[in-house]
Amino acid sequence: MPKRPHIIILNPDELRASAVHHLGCEAASTPNLDxxxxxxxxxxxxxxxxxxxxxxxxxxxxxxxxxxxxxxxTMYHMLRGREESLFSELKKAGYYVWMNDRNDFLAGQIPxxxxxxxxxxxxQDISYRHQMKKPEEMTEAEKKVLSMMARYPYAHYLGVVDPxxxxxxxxxxxxxxxxxxxxxxxxxxxxxxxVGWVNPHPTYMTDQDHYNRIDPAxxxxxxxxxxxxxxxxxxxxxxEYEGLDExxxxxWDDMGRVYLAQTALIDDMFGMVCDALKxxxxxxxxxxxxxxxxxxxxxxxxxxxxTQNTFEDCLVRVPLLIKPPKxxxxxxxxTDSITELIDFYASVMDYAGVKPxxxxxxxxxxxxxxxxxxxxxxxxFSEGGRRASEEQCDEFHQAxxxxxxxxxxxxxxxxxEKDDDAHEKGTMICDGRFKYVLRLSGKDExxxxxxxxxxxxxxxxxPDYQEKILEMKLAMLSWxxxxxxxxxxEYDQRNFVNRE
Numbered sequence: 001m002p003k004r005p006h007i008i009i010l011n012p013d014e015l016r017a018s019a020v021h022h023l024g025c026e027a028a029s030t031p032n033l034d035x036x037x038x039x040x041x042x043x044x045x046x047x048x049x050x051x052x053x054x055x056x057x058x059x060x061x062x063x064x065x066x067x068x069x070x071x072x073x074t075m076y077h078m079l080r081g082r083e084e085s086l087f088s089e090l091k092k093a094g095y096y097v098w099m100n101d102r103n104d105f106l107a108g109q110i111p112x113x114x115x116x117x118x119x120x121x122x123x124q125d126i127s128y129r130h131q132m133k134k135p136e137e138m139t140e141a142e143k144k145v146l147s148m149m150a151r152y153p154y155a156h157y158l159g160v161v162d163p164x165x166x167x168x169x170x171x172x173x174x175x176x177x178x179x180x181x182x183x184x185x186x187x188x189x190x191x192x193x194x195v196g197w198v199n200p201h202p203t204y205m206t207d208q209d210h211y212n213r214i215d216p217a218x219x220x221x222x223x224x225x226x227x228x229x230x231x232x233x234x235x236x237x238x239x240e241y242e243g244l245d246e247x248x249x250x251x252w253d254d255m256g257r258v259y260l261a262q263t264a265l266i267d268d269m270f271g272m273v274c275d276a277l278k279x280x281x282x283x284x285x286x287x288x289x290x291x292x293x294x295x296x297x298x299x300x301x302x303x304x305x306x307t308q309n310t311f312e313d314c315l316v317r318v319p320l321l322i323k324p325p326k327x328x329x330x331x332x333x334x335t336d337s338i339t340e341l342i343d344f345y346a347s348v349m350d351y352a353g354v355k356p357x358x359x360x361x362x363x364x365x366x367x368x369x370x371x372x373x374x375x376x377x378x379x380x381f382s383e384g385g386r387r388a389s390e391e392q393c394d395e396f397h398q399a400x401x402x403x404x405x406x407x408x409x410x411x412x413x414x415x416x417e418k419d420d421d422a423h424e425k426g427t428m429i430c431d432g433r434f435k436y437v438l439r440l441s442g443k444d445e446x447x448x449x450x451x452x453x454x455x456x457x458x459x460x461x462x463p464d465y466q467e468k469i470l471e472m473k474l475a476m477l478s479w480x481x482x483x484x485x486x487x488x489x490e491y492d493q494r495n496f497v498n499r500e
Contacts, residue, residue, distance in 0.1 A: 003190075003285070004094075005285055005325035005351055006190050006191045006277075006282055007095065007191070007289070007351070007352055008191075008289065009192070009194045009291075010269075010288070010291075011194065011293065012199060012292050013102070013200070013201040014054075014201040014292065014296045014305075015200055015263060015296075016314045016318060017047070017295070017313075018313070018314060018317070019263045019298075020043075021033075022034040023043065023319065025220075026220075027214055027215055027218035027257075028260050028263060028264070029260070029264040030266075030267040031267065032267045032271040033267050033290065036321060037321055037332065041288070042321070042330065042331065042332065042335055042368060042372055043319070043320070043333070044320040044334075044337065044368075045334050045335065045336050046337065046339060047291070047318055047319070047340070047341065047380075048316050048317055048341070049061070049292075049294045049316050049340075049341050049382060050381065050383065051073060052294045052295070052306055052308065052310065052315040052316055052382065053306060054104045054294065055072070055104050055105065056072050056077075056384070057294050057341065059079055059105050060341065061341035061342055061345055062079075062085045062345060063083070063085055063342075063360060064345035064361055066342065066361060066381070067383055067384075068483075069361075069485060073384065073386075074386070075308075075395065076393075077392075078104075078106055078108075080106075080110055080113065081110075084356075086348055087118055087192065088117045089354060090348075090354060091117065092357070093352070093354040095191070096120075096187075096189040096190070096191050097118045097119050097120070097194075098120045098122070099118050099120075099122070099193070099194040099195075100124075100176065100194070100196055101121055101122065102173065102196035102198060104196070120180070141160075141162075145158050152244060154244065154411070154412040154413075155204075155251075156202035156305060157202075157203070157205075157258070159205060159206075159251075160205070160207065160208050161206070163207075166199055166201075170197045170199050170269060173195055174195060174197075174272050174273065177195045177273060177276070178273060181193065181273070181280050182276055182279065182280050190352075200262030200263050200296065201296075202296070202305050204258045204262070204304070205262075206265070210261040210262070210268075211257070211261045216257055219253070219260075222252060222253065222256055222298075223300040223301055223454040223455075224302060225302040225303075228301065229456070231458060232307075232310045232437075233421055233422045233443070234423065235301055236422075238303055238307065239303065241411070241412035241413075241415045242412040253299065255304065259299075270290065274288075285326070286323075287323065287325050287328075289320075289344060290319060290321040291341060293318070294306060295315045295317065296314065297314060298314070305413070307384075308384045308385060309386075309423060309424065309425065310384075310426070311426065311428035313449070316428065316430075320339060320344065322369050324366070328351070329370040330369055331369065331370060331371050331372045333372055334372070335368055335372035335373075337372070337374060338378065338379065338431065338432055339365065340377065342362040345360060346360065346363055346365075347362070347365040347369075349364075350364035358486065358489065359486040359487070359489070360486075378431060378475075379429050380429075380430050381428060381429055381430075381479060382428040383427040385423055385424050386424070387424075394418060395410070395413065396414040396415065396418035397418075421441060424441055425440050429475060429476045434448060434449065434468055434472065435449060436469055436472040436476075444469075445458045446458065446459045446468075
């Protein structure tokens with residue numbers, strides 16, 4: 001039996017593709033990822049997540065299933081019971097699975113799930129994040145940060161903060177991962193290592209060094225809300241409740257710079273993990289995967305963070321890089337082959353030589369890694385939102401009968417999601433050139449990404465595009481029929497016929 005590769009999965013949270021230098025962002029500082037893509041890996045420029053928020057996206061790409069298949073389409077419904085994941089299946093196949101506690105896909109109320117999906121979970125004390133100094137102990141910079149939080153609580157923007165608790169948290173996880181790499185694995189098993197980083201997830205804050213790496217003169221002007229028409233009601237509701245009309249232009253622009261600085265930290269930590277693999281003599285024998293769960297507005301459309309049911313490219317197009325072990329062919333560079341994150345699951349299982357224990361919809365990307373010109377998919381899909389009756393999908397109701405207090409930093413988002421019309425279900429289909437969004441209300445969206453890469457103008461009523469809209473609508477119907485469910489592999493004995 002050939003030696004199985006180590007599986008290394010590095011997962012920044014909320015990193016959009018357009019924040020990486022080799023994917024088109026001139027202002028970005030990502031030299032390690034750029035060199036990785038140029039020399040050793042394939043970077044997928046048209047990779048799309050299947051849901052624009054954390055939990056449903058992770059439940060999807062860790063199982064190869066779309067969010068609608070098992071109902072994992074909210075922030076409150078994670079894997080549970082007997083549901084398998086990439087990690088549980090690799091563990092059963094003999095891998096030693098290590099992960100940090102930033103995974104966001106396992107139901108916390110079921111402790112035994114941790115043992116099912118991992119051999120070792122690194123947990124860190126983050127109580128320091130909540131320690132507040134007395135006013136007389138604060139520096140002028142710390143007082144400025146506190147004032148910013150009080151004035152614009154829903155912007156999630158603090159700017160340059162030293163020391164930076166989010167940076168400390170990620171570096172602690174990265175250092176723990178490197179220790180695991182440099183320590184012999186029990187029973188000489190192949191290692192599956194997963195590092196979930198917090199950055200560049202808001203709060204938008206960074207240290208001075210990473211901030212200085214970003215040249216604001218090279219930044220692309222942000223997409224302004226006043227330039228847009230025909231967008232989702234959710235965006236209007238978020239802006240209404242966030243009350244950021246007076247948020248200064250220079251801070252909107254700086255939000256984007258801080259976000260890129262947080263991405264530069266991700267690049268540094270990626271380099272740390274690669275250096276540890278090389279020091280341990282494991283690098284050549286490792287299949288390395290870098291992917292984000294979804295993107296971030298970072299000031300575009302006059303918004304921070306993300307939404308649960310809109311599908312702008314800044315939210316759903318994400319980095320995905322794959323380096324195979326050295327005995328497998330690779331055609332390094334950037335490919336524009338259409339890819340979904342569920343293909344990550346299929347690709348890991350392929351390189352690991354492990355057969356999935358459940359039916360799934362991912363496609364191994366090994367052919368594209370071997371030849372970047374290989375087509376993968378015609379369309380990518382993403383979905384989110386809820387039916388009006390689904391209060392369990394509504395974050396407002398998760399906060400209690402009276403909803404969240406206004407002091408809650410996510411009050412604005414919860415209030416917007418309380419609106420049935422704004423939080424309605426939507427599904428996106430995209431072929432890299434055109435994007436169509438179907439909504440239950442009929443308030444659909446259509447964008448020509450070549451003529452309008454910022455998705456500013458909704459062309460759903462433009463007669464020139466009606467044939468393409470119908471084509472994509474029918475393709476979505478076929479996709480839903482093909483992927484609407486899976487049949488369990490276990491047979492019920494009452495009707496099971498033993499053919500032996």
